[in-house]
Amino acid sequence: MNDLDLATELADLADSISYRHFVAQDFTVETKPDLTPVTECDRAVESAIMDRLNRERPEDSVLGEEFGSHGTSPRRWIVDPIDGTKNFVRGVPIWATLISLYDGQTPIIGMVSAPALGRRWWAAAGHGAFTSALEEPAKRIRVSDVDSLGDASMSYASLSGWKELGILDEFLGLCDSLWRTRGYGDFYSYMLLAEGAVDIACEPELELYDMGALVPIVLEAGGTFTNTAGAPGPFGGNALASNSRLQERALDRLGRVAPNIARTDTQS
Incomplete structure (x- = not known):
């Protein structure tokens, strides 16, 4: 399995956990030492992603918001299980799981999955950036040409x-x-x-x-x-x-x- 396909499967895994809890609003909220909120859903998503990476890419290192850094390989997966936790806990649909892969400081893969918006965005180095909506084909995306x-x-x-x-x-x-x-x-x-x-x-x-x-x-x-x-x-x-x-x-x-x-x- 190539890295982008793996990132896609990791996003699917994350969505299967986070979205049902978001709809049900059946989680507890804690405050971290930096005074930002965290839910058991944040931790469950990150744990599931880390477990899958440990099986699929055991030689790669990982960094997650909730459980920190593991491994020393320059190939590093970086995970934010729920970016926008304050939105998540208030029922605002603008939140996402963020997954990326870097080789040192060089970006290889970026994946952003926002199931409550029904949207996903991704890119692989040298292959362009794309988005898709639920049940819709992927389309390539490009920044604007506004110059003022x-x-x-x-x-x-x-x-x-x-x-x-x-x-x-x-x-x-x-x-x-x-x-x-x-x-x-x-x-x-x-x-x-x-x-x-x-x-x-x-x-x-x-x-x-x-x-x-x-x-x-x-x-x-x-x-x-x-x-x-x-x-x-x-x-x-x-x-x-x-x-x-x-x-x-x-x-x-x-x-x-x-x-x-x-x-x-x-x-x-």
Whole structure:
């Protein structure tokens, strides 16, 4: 079985667990030390994926949001069992399982499955990005060709993180320069970007498992994915992604500031 086929089966497995609990709302919610919510469904999905990877790819390493990192191979699967847990627990359908495979820092596979939306997005390096709806054939997706901030639409996360990063004024200035802004949030911002429905997507603070699956899909759709300082990929602590045409101007508007994680590392 090739890596993309395996990622597809992992997404099917995740959906079979998460969606029925979402519909039934039959789970308990706990608060993790970082004050974010977690359910037994998050853990059940991640456990099922890890068990399958252990059988199918025992030589690969894995990183999951709930159970951490295992193995030392540069080939690493990165899993967020439920991205958008706050939506999940409130009955909002914008949540997904994120699965990716990297070789070192090189993205190989990205898979985003959102069963409550009836949608899935995926990409394999060098083979383009795709989406499908339930019972519908897959279609290739591509970022927009909007090349002016004044004509651009941006999707973002909450305002509080931009204040904590110290660039709320710069962020609001970027918003003022755009045609349209909406707070779709989480994985969905980046999938809308890959489809060409929005032109910029950004979040001020993220973990690797939040971004791993998004990067290959955005890149294969023709987009650019960096952190707010301009460092490419999902390893920089936050995200600014665009249709590529707008990337440098958006970075300039935000001041090319390093995320808080980078600042902390510098000061320690």
